[in-house]
Amino acid sequence: MNAAGRAGALSIRNAGKIYDPEGLHVVALEDVSFDTQPGEFCVVVGPSGCGKTTLLNSIAGFDRLTSGEILLDGGVLARPGKPPLPGSDRMVVFQQGALFPWKTVLWNVTCGPIKQGRLGKKTAEVEARGLLARVGLKGIEDQYPGSLSGGMKRRVEIVRALMNEPKVLLLDEPFRALDALTKSVVQEFLLELFDEAPKTIFFITHDIEEAIFLADMVVVMTTRPGRVLKTIAIDIDRPRDYRVLTSERFVRLEREVREAIHDEARKAFEAGERELA
Amino acid sequence: MVDFPTRRRGIAGWISYSLRLELLLGVISIGTIGLLWEFARPLGIPVFSNLPPLSEIIQTSTQLLVSDQYWDGWALSVQRITAGFLLAQLIGVPIGLFMAMHRASFETAFPIVEILRPIPPVAWIPISILFWPTRELSVIFIVFLGAFWIVLLNTIGGASNVDPNHRRAALSLGSTPRDMFWRIILPATIPSIVTGMAVGIGIAWEMVVAAEMVAGRTGLGYLLWQSFEVNAIAQCIICMISIGFAGFVSSQIVRLFGSYVAPWQRQR
Numbered sequence: 074m075n076a077a078g079r080a081g082a083l084s085i086r087n088a089g090k091i092y093d094p095e096g097l098h099v100v101a102l103e104d105v106s107f108d109t110q111p112g113e114f115c116v117v118v119g120p121s122g123c124g125k126t127t128l129l130n131s132i133a134g135f136d137r138l139t140s141g142e143i144l145l146d147g148g149v150l151a152r153p154g155k156p157p158l159p160g161s162d163r164m165v166v167f168q169q170g171a172l173f174p175w176k177t178v179l180w181n182v183t184c185g186p187i188k189q190g191r192l193g194k195k196t197a198e199v200e201a202r203g204l205l206a207r208v209g210l211k212g213i214e215d216q217y218p219g220s221l222s223g224g225m226k227r228r229v230e231i232v233r234a235l236m237n238e239p240k241v242l243l244l245d246e247p248f249r250a251l252d253a254l255t256k257s258v259v260q261e262f263l264l265e266l267f268d269e270a271p272k273t274i275f276f277i278t279h280d281i282e283e284a285i286f287l288a289d290m291v292v293v294m295t296t297r298p299g300r301v302l303k304t305i306a307i308d309i310d311r312p313r314d315y316r317v318l319t320s321e322r323f324v325r326l327e328r329e330v331r332e333a334i335h336d337e338a339r340k341a342f343e344a345g346e347r348e349l350a
Numbered sequence: 351m352v353d354f355p356t357r358r359r360g361i362a363g364w365i366s367y368s369l370r371l372e373l374l375l376g377v378i379s380i381g382t383i384g385l386l387w388e389f390a391r392p393l394g395i396p397v398f399s400n401l402p403p404l405s406e407i408i409q410t411s412t413q414l415l416v417s418d419q420y421w422d423g424w425a426l427s428v429q430r431i432t433a434g435f436l437l438a439q440l441i442g443v444p445i446g447l448f449m450a451m452h453r454a455s456f457e458t459a460f461p462i463v464e465i466l467r468p469i470p471p472v473a474w475i476p477i478s479i480l481f482w483p484t485r486e487l488s489v490i491f492i493v494f495l496g497a498f499w500i501v502l503l504n505t506i507g508g509a510s511n512v513d514p515n516h517r518r519a520a521l522s523l524g525s526t527p528r529d530m531f532w533r534i535i536l537p538a539t540i541p542s543i544v545t546g547m548a549v550g551i552g553i554a555w556e557m558v559v560a561a562e563m564v565a566g567r568t569g570l571g572y573l574l575w576q577s578f579e580v581n582a583i584a585q586c587i588i589c590m591i592s593i594g595f596a597g598f599v600s601s602q603i604v605r606l607f608g609s610y611v612a613p614w615q616r617q618r
Contacts, residue, residue, distance in 0.1 A: 135518050159521040171515035175537035175614050184533075185523040217614040237523065 080146050081111040081240040081273030083132070087141035088151075090127050094139065100298035101127045104141070107292055107304055111146075112271035116288035118279055118334060120341035124299025125277045126168075129245050132275060134159035145240060161189055164234035166244040170226050172218040178205070178229055179214040185237040197236070204232045208262045224255035228262060235266065241273045248283065257315060260286060268312050281330050285323060286313065293333045296341035303333045402584045410584035419573065424592070427558055427569040430486075431600065434493025435547075435554045442498050443543055446505025451535065456506070463502065471495040471553075472560050479565050489561040489569070496557035497550035501543070508542025509535055541615055544608035551604050555597040570596070 090102040101124040109115045117125050130136035132143055132150060134157045142152035145162070149155065164185075165171075172181050182201045186192040192200065202214060208228045218226055227247055234242055248256045264287065267274065278284050284291050285307055293303045307326060309317055317323050388405060390398035402410075414420050449456045471492050478488040512535055520534045562571030574589035609616050 133518070133522065135521075159518065161522060161524050164522055165518065167515045167519070169513075169515065171513065171519040173516060173519075173534070173537070175540070175612070188529070189524045219614055 081109075082144075082146050083109045083115075083241055083273055083275065084144040085128070085132075085141075086144070088128065088131065088138055088143060089140035090124065090131065090136070091139045102138075103298040103300050105294075105299065105301055106141075107301055109273055109275070109290065111273055114267060114271075114274045114276065114287055114289045115292060116276045116278060116284040116290070117292045117294060118277075118281060118284045118330065119294030119299065119302075120279065120296045120334070120338045122341060122345075123294045123296050123337070125294060126245055127299070129165070129243050129275065129277055131157075132241065133163050133165045133243055161185055161237040162240045164237050164239040164242055166227070166230050166234055166242070166247045168246045168249055170218075170230055172226060172230055172233070174217060174219050177215050177217060178210075178221070181218065182229065182233040182236050185233065189237070191238075201232065201236060204235060205229070208232060208266070222255075223251050224259050227251065227259050231263060231266070239272070241275055244274065244276045246277050246279070248280075249278075256283075261314060263287070264311075264313060281327060281334065282318065285309075285326050285330065286318060291330055293330060294337075296337045296344065302337065305329060305333075401587070407584045407587055410582075411588050414585055414588055420592075423568060423570045423573045423589075424596070427562065427571065427593075427596070430489050430493055430558050430562075430569065431551075431554050434490045434558070435497050435551060437490070437494045438497035438501050438550060438554075439543075439547065441494075442501035442546075443505050446502045447509050447535070447539065449502075450506045450509030450539075451531075463499075467499045467503075471557050475561060475564050478561075485565050485567060488565050489558065492557045492561040492565075493554050496553040497547075500550045500553065501546040504542045504546030504549075505539060508539035511542075512538045540612050541608075544604070544612060547604050548601065548608070551600045552597060555593065555600065559593055 085108070086106050088102055088105040089100075092099040092101055105124075105128060107115075117128070119125050127136060131138050132145075134150065137153070137155065137157050138151045139153055143150045150163070151157065172178075173184075176184070179198060179201060182205070183192075183194070183197040186197045186200075187194055202211075205211065205214065205228075208231070210225060210228055210232075213221065213225065213229075218229065221229065230247070231242075231244075248259055251259060260283065274287075276284075276287060288307045291305045291307060292301055293305065294300065295302045305326065309320070309322055309326075384404055386393075386395060387398055387401065388403045390401065391403065393399075445459075449459055474495055475488070475492060478491050479485070482488040482491055516534055516538065517530065520530055525533065558569065559571035559574065562569035563575040566572040570589055570593050574586055574593070577583070577585035577589060
């Protein structure tokens, strides 16, 4: 999977982010460093408010860092003073979903490549229909997103991102709002797509089981200020399905992650209590 | 007569039964009011007995509904509504969008809006008559004012509440500032604009009637007031019903327009 020369090597070096440095001085990220190989599925777990989303937004070009830098295949994505710049090489799947409700599913998934002039309308539509069918969504092309279920929307959104052939796919707790059964189905679709054409994935969650099930590498972050506590390689063979969830190796890894994160979750909880008090 | 079902007849049977029941109840309620109205004087029912009986109204309407005066009133009121209401859209929507998108313009214009908006449009009638060269223009101006504020505020509200993730997604997908306006901000604002129109058309009818009563020489509102002045109460009531009907039809037209420009909201 780590074929040399394939695009999508993400390198985060001493990344730091301070909100409101003169006033409240909230340290969201502090000295975060890790690398992903091209085609690696990297999952970041951590308690709420640990800066996971800040990190993702900095990669996506929605937010700027206050120290350190983020590189993609050697090119600088983010560093202090550099204006944030989103691009189709880093597509984001949002927590609450961001399909355009006023356009049909087909328009939503084809608008990127057509706009960028990478594909003609016809080719894009053929490709989109193929990908949608691939994730079990045949025949919904002309519907509006509002008429789809949560699980369907998430799949459409993943298809929309993949249509742009991004170097990195960024997912910000994409399955948070789904019920447990729908979630496991959508996770399996994502894994199937990943196994067919591995590309670098940067996935945020606070669901430990989800993290291990999907990842090649799990990055555990601390509560504010967000730092990397531990990176854990997930050496479970692919393709994976629900059966690995009960395997001995899975349970052992789950315990390892849980032990790492437990104290942090408690700290975050107590900090939250203090903020409320 | 309604025959109450003694056994299950399936869903279709139940629906046709409940529809017939609805129809029957509707006929009973309207019929009762009609009868009370018609026989209010002999029965000595208060309030109603000050009105001409229903039969007189129906009789008057056969004369009024063929008169030119009545239909000219319709035509002129509809014209004024159309002109004032469309002007409110043409001016209110672009200004609202602009104010929502440019902070400085919002900060500059919003205090003026907040001072002028609480003034009821009816209170503008005297100034409007002084200000505009013709009565026609002053009536249109009052109608315009009635719809303008609500259209403006709804447009500002809709355009400033565009989901930031829609903007971000659009940027990632490669949209230019032009795309951002035409493909994201404008469609995201359309449902709010339509809501503003739906409320605005109602206020527009209120305003045209008020303005015609005071400043007009023609129109349904003027006809209504004139009928009252000459003590033609039956005619007065027919005008009221006509205006209510006109308002209802206008609302339906706005709704149709809404489902045409925002088809994605149809199922909800």
